[in-house]
Every structure is written in C-alpha cells, then in structure tokens.
Amino acid sequence: MESKNHLRGVQLFELGRFKEAIPLLQKAVTESVDNYVSKYYLALCFFNVDAYDKSSIIIDELLQNTPNEGNLFFLKAQIASRLDKIPEALNLVNQSIALDPYQADYFGFKGALLMDKKKFEPALEFVNEGLKLDPKNTACLNIRARLLTKLNRKEEAEETVEHILYDNAEDDYAHANVGWVALESGDTQKALHHFRQALQINPNMQYAREGMSTALKSKNFFYKWYLKYAFWMSNQSSRNQWIFIIGLYLVYRFGIRLLQASDLTFLIIPLVIAYLLFVLGGWIMEPLSNTILLADSYGKYLLKDREKYSGYAFGGLALAGLLSVGAYFALGNELFMLWGFTFFCALLPLPGSFLKEKKNARMIGLFYGIAMICVGLLGVFFTDDIMLNGGIVLGMMVVYTWVSNFIS
Known part of the structure; x- marks a missing residue:
C-alpha cells in the first residue's frame, strides 16, 4: 500500500504545486528507500522548480538500480537542454529512444533539439515519426507547426495549427505556440488573438507574455520589418x-x-x-x-x-x-x-x-x-x-x- 505522503505528493505534483509536493515526497522516500515512483516524482518536482542538480542526483541513483529506463534518460536530456548542453541532450534522448522507441514525446523532444540547431528537415522527420506513434501528441504537433513555418510550408503549418487547436482548445501552450507561428508568418492580428487566449487561461505564462509584447511591437511599421528580418536571420x-x-x-x-x-x-x-x-x-x-x-x-x-x-x-x-x-x-x-x-x-x-x-x-x-x-x-x-x-x-x-x- 502506497503511503499517504506519496499519494498527496503526487496529487500536488499533478496540480502543478511542485514546491509543496517536495517535502511530502521526501518523507515518502524515507518511508521506503527503494520506492522508485516516489523518487521519480521527486526528481520531476526538482526539475520543475529549476533545481537541476538535485534532480540529477536522484536520477543517477535510480539509474544504478534501473539502468534501462528510457524515461530517466529523457529527464536527464531535458535537464541538459535547460543547461544549454545540446550535444549531451541529443545523446541522452537517443538513449531514451533506443530503450523505448514507442514514446512520441521522445521523438518530439529530439525534433525540438534539432530545430534549435537549425536542422529543420531532420527535425521534421523525427517529429513525424512521433506523430505516427501518437497522431494527437501535443508536443509533436506544436514543434511540427513551428518547423513547417520555418521551412516556409505555410499551408501545411496552418493545417497543423488547426489540429492543435481542435484537440487543445483550452491549452495555454497550444494557443501561445499558435501565436508565435502566426507572428512568424506575419499575421499580427491572429497572433494577438491567440496570445490573448493563452493569457486568459494562464495569466502568468511567460512564453505568451513575451509573444504578446512582440506582437504589440510589430504593430509598428519599422519593427514589423525588423521582426521579419530577425526571424529570417534566426533561421x-x-x-x-x-x-x-x-x-x-x-x-x-x-x-x-x-x-x-x-x-x-x-x-x-x-x-x-x-x-x-x-x-x-x-x-x-x-x-x-x-x-x-x-x-x-x-x-x-x-x-x-x-x-x-x-x-x-x-x-x-x-x-x-x-x-x-x-x-x-x-x-x-x-x-x-x-x-x-x-x-x-x-x-x-x-x-x-x-x-x-x-x-x-x-x-x-x-x-x-x-x-x-x-x-x-x-x-x-x-x-x-x-x-x-x-x-x-x-x-x-x-x-x-x-x-x-x-x-x-
């Protein structure tokens, strides 16, 4: 039977209250030293509050006993990405895919890493592989929309955007991402609409706030053309x-x-x-x-x-x-x-x-x-x-x- 501390900690984690979940999960770990699940959720909590060192220590401990868990390598890859260690992140996510080749999130994450390296075509291939495993995977769909925009395949990007919103009408990240895609495509009004929707759902979402700020700036004629140039150069x-x-x-x-x-x-x-x-x-x-x-x-x-x-x-x-x-x-x-x-x-x-x-x-x-x-x-x-x-x-x-x- 799982401890009350573990159950309450997981419940708080699912509500996004990571700081409150940490002490409860720490107690759950002390109650059962070999409690893999409690340790894993504790590592996730530390990751979500940017305590990457603590999260890494727990993951390494888990890998000593369970070295073939793809999700552990995936979390290590995400930490490496947050620390701008992109080659290391790519190596780790490759290990995740090798251990568990049926997780769409792994392919989507690798696509995002390759997109940051401006390898848009290979990134799109991995994202499409992820969508074959899960056609409604939000991460893969969002990255695919951005990649298609960067590749100037706007009609396909628009179709992908419609898929995202159809299944995620109340998803703040989906709206924010669609806003950025619209902004890069030059549709300021559409971008403003979706950033506004994202902020209504989650007023503290920095990704949407930055998008709204950029969209408002782009209403200025000179800044709009500068933004087009900036997007082009960034690609x-x-x-x-x-x-x-x-x-x-x-x-x-x-x-x-x-x-x-x-x-x-x-x-x-x-x-x-x-x-x-x-x-x-x-x-x-x-x-x-x-x-x-x-x-x-x-x-x-x-x-x-x-x-x-x-x-x-x-x-x-x-x-x-x-x-x-x-x-x-x-x-x-x-x-x-x-x-x-x-x-x-x-x-x-x-x-x-x-x-x-x-x-x-x-x-x-x-x-x-x-x-x-x-x-x-x-x-x-x-x-x-x-x-x-x-x-x-x-x-x-x-x-x-x-x-x-x-x-x-």
Whole structure:
C-alpha cells in the first residue's frame, strides 16, 4: 500500500504545486528507500522548480538500480537542454529512444533539439515519426507547426495549427505556440488573438507574455520589418549569418567605390545612411520598441524588468542627445554637439545590454556604454580637441558592433 505522503505528493505534483509536493515526497522516500515512483516524482518536482542538480542526483541513483529506463534518460536530456548542453541532450534522448522507441514525446523532444540547431528537415522527420506513434501528441504537433513555418510550408503549418487547436482548445501552450507561428508568418492580428487566449487561461505564462509584447511591437511599421528580418536571420546557420553580414558589407563598399567612380556621388550619403540604419537597426530596434511600449497603458505590463530598464535607458539617452544637439544650435557651443553625439552612440551598447541573456554579456555592454559616455563627457578635461574625442567615441561604437557578436 502506497503511503499517504506519496499519494498527496503526487496529487500536488499533478496540480502543478511542485514546491509543496517536495517535502511530502521526501518523507515518502524515507518511508521506503527503494520506492522508485516516489523518487521519480521527486526528481520531476526538482526539475520543475529549476533545481537541476538535485534532480540529477536522484536520477543517477535510480539509474544504478534501473539502468534501462528510457524515461530517466529523457529527464536527464531535458535537464541538459535547460543547461544549454545540446550535444549531451541529443545523446541522452537517443538513449531514451533506443530503450523505448514507442514514446512520441521522445521523438518530439529530439525534433525540438534539432530545430534549435537549425536542422529543420531532420527535425521534421523525427517529429513525424512521433506523430505516427501518437497522431494527437501535443508536443509533436506544436514543434511540427513551428518547423513547417520555418521551412516556409505555410499551408501545411496552418493545417497543423488547426489540429492543435481542435484537440487543445483550452491549452495555454497550444494557443501561445499558435501565436508565435502566426507572428512568424506575419499575421499580427491572429497572433494577438491567440496570445490573448493563452493569457486568459494562464495569466502568468511567460512564453505568451513575451509573444504578446512582440506582437504589440510589430504593430509598428519599422519593427514589423525588423521582426521579419530577425526571424529570417534566426533561421539561418551561424555560418550563413556571417556570410550574409560580410557579403552585405562588401556590397556596400563596392557600391561606394562605384558611385565615387561615376557621376552619382550625390547618392553616397543616402547609401551610407541606409547601410548604417540597416546594420545598426538590430541594436536599437528592441530597446526603441520597449521605450514605445512603456508609454502604452497596457503594453508596459507585458515588459519584464530588464526590458523596462532597456526602454528607460534608450529613452533617457535619446532625450539627452536631442537636448544636447538643441543646445548646440541654440548656443553655438561645439561641446554640446560632442555630448549629443556621445549619447546617440551610447544607444548601441547601453540599452541593449539589459537584454542580453548571459550575465557576462550584460555587464560588458553596460560598462562599455558607461565608458563611452565618460570618454565623451570627461575627455575635454584631457584634450581640447573635440574632434578627437568624437572620433574616439565613434571608434568605440564601431568596435562594439564587432565585439558584441562574440560576447553574445
């Protein structure tokens, strides 16, 4: 007979109350040291509260006695994925499939891992294998819809989306995922509808909140096109991304030389401006859109703290830059133009630093931006050459555009 602690712990687990379930399952384990089920649920609880080390210890203990359980390797694969150890996660889920080749979730998870590695066609094959085992598997259907969207097979993606919603009309994740698929397909209104549905079912769902925030930003014409570009770039391999970036720069340089050699030199400045807007847009678009959302009575509640800080930083620097340039035209003092130029250059590293996922990247971007401002504002105490100060600030900004690709 199973203990009351075990039964109550499992009940709380199924209700999603993982923290409350942990002490009860721990008591159940002490009541019966060889209680596999209690230990397994305890490992799942630790996994769901992000206590990956504790979860891994329990799984390893279970594997010593039951080394052929596919679900244990599957949980280890999920932990490895959460820790960004994708090769390890792939190896572990392969072991799960080898031990139990009839679990659709295993195939869906492997498809998701391959999708993250941008191997869309192989990922789709594994997801389809999972759907052969269970045609209504929610995980496989959701991943399949995303893969078909990335492969630009929109009609098939739409059919998959209909299947998802038909069987999961009250599933918050299904609605959120359909919202992201619609957003990547360019249908902002449909995306907003499904993100709204997801948040009505689960108001605390971060996946849906981020989608709603992005969808609201995409109502802005410039951000909508930036988002299309961002989705397109995210679907390219790292190698192809660098080829595109370097190729674009070479085309730009060739265009400048071609115009200089012809009678069309008046087009050089518009070409330079267009190139800079395109290249620098990736650094300023997200912080700019966060600043716009901060002014929205509803949208500001969708922003996470780091996004709010990014918006405030962008708005503050942009305002300081405009005021400084205005002071230059009003008073004629070139020092104000230098300060305005500095604030505008700092828009690249400083606001965007708050949006970096890795702590080291955030700190580097933050201190780099502060250093740029210090050079622009305090450099006059070391030299009277305003052009030199401005050149140093500009050089720091150009260097950051290259450095940030590596620190990210």
